[in-house]
Amino acid sequence: MAEENVKKKFTFTKPTKRQVEKFLLNLLFIVLGNAITAAGAAFFIVPNGFAMGGTTGLGIFVKNMLKNFTSVGEQWTEWAVQITVYTANIALFLLGTVLLGKKFAVATGAGTFLYPTFLTIYQPLQTAYKETYGYNMGAGGDLGSPLLAMLCGALLFGLGVGLVLRVGASTGGTDIPPLILKKFFNTPVSVSMWCIDFSIVALNLIAAPLESVLYGAIITLVSSVVVGKISPIGMKRIQVKIISMHYKEIRDMIILKVSRGVTVLYGQTGYLKQPCHMILTVISSRQLVRLKSEVQKIDPNAFMTISTVSEVRGKGFHTEGVEFLMPQEKEVPPQMVSDETDDGQSE
DSSP states (O other): OHHHHHHHHTOOOOOOHHHHHHHHHHHHHHHHHHHHHHHHIIIIITTTTOOOSHHHHHHHHHHHHHHHHOOOOHHHHHTHHHHHHHHHHHHHHHHHHHHHOHHHHHHHHHHHHHHHHHHHHHHHHHHHHHHHHSSOTTSSSTTOOHHHHHHHHHHHHHHHHHHHHHTTOOOOGGGHHHHHHHHHHOOOHHHHHHHHHHHHHHHGGGTSOHHHHHHHHHHHHHHHHHHHHHOSSSOOEEEEEEEOTTHHHHHHHIIIIIOOOOEEEEEEOTTTOOEEEEEEEEEOHHHHHHHHHHHHHHOTTOEEEEEEESOOOSTTTTOTTOOOOOOOOOOOOOOOOOOTTOOSOOO
């Protein structure tokens, strides 16, 4: 009996083709996201001396401290950021693995090592660019300015992090302490992340000019906005609610013409307390104009609300042009909801 349990526990289930494709796609997003994130830091932020949050910000702080207060050679100073990021990422990863478990390690392991690896790969390219043109990327030429370099770095950094978060992974580093605080002290993750990032930016005041620190604060804000636009898990879609006496025709139209699923909700009007039907559906942005037009043709007086949802999950939504078979089931009438304040008289 014990042997059977062991066999069941270690039985290997062959992944399906769809699972393999999804895994490879997620892996591509993780690698691409870390590559883009590292490019923003290595080509625009670090060479131009901007402060920023995260382990990269710690690396910039160490680099500035070595440059200003020690006699360490320039070669070691240039590699200070990469060495610091590697050290901090690995230390935080091990701490997170111990306190947060194996699932955390799987989701965070790739970012922990990929990001500093790309920083290391990009360092010679950045050095070669400066030797060729005489200035850092974004900080020279006719259009060169600190503002241009800061914006390019923030946009690339936010884009890369957003791609990684989009598939449920993490870039590691200072993303880990907020997760630990959340688990043991129930501290909101977003609040902890902001506090840590801005603390690291402020720490650079010790070894960097105020201008660089202010640029670092702007980089943190801009990259956070970009992450918010890119990272919502899933794709933003349009949710439509329609209340109409012609709900049957509208339901059939959405299913047959728009090729989207429909949920019919049963309710009661607030003033007259009459039974009503509300249609709920989720569509893509490009289908909204057609849906509104078709609804107006069926019932010009239909009450419709339109809102944006951050994520849609469920079988069937991402299938375009689905041919639905109309069900011939018996209709369930809406039920009247009793009102405790009603004295028994109907309006």
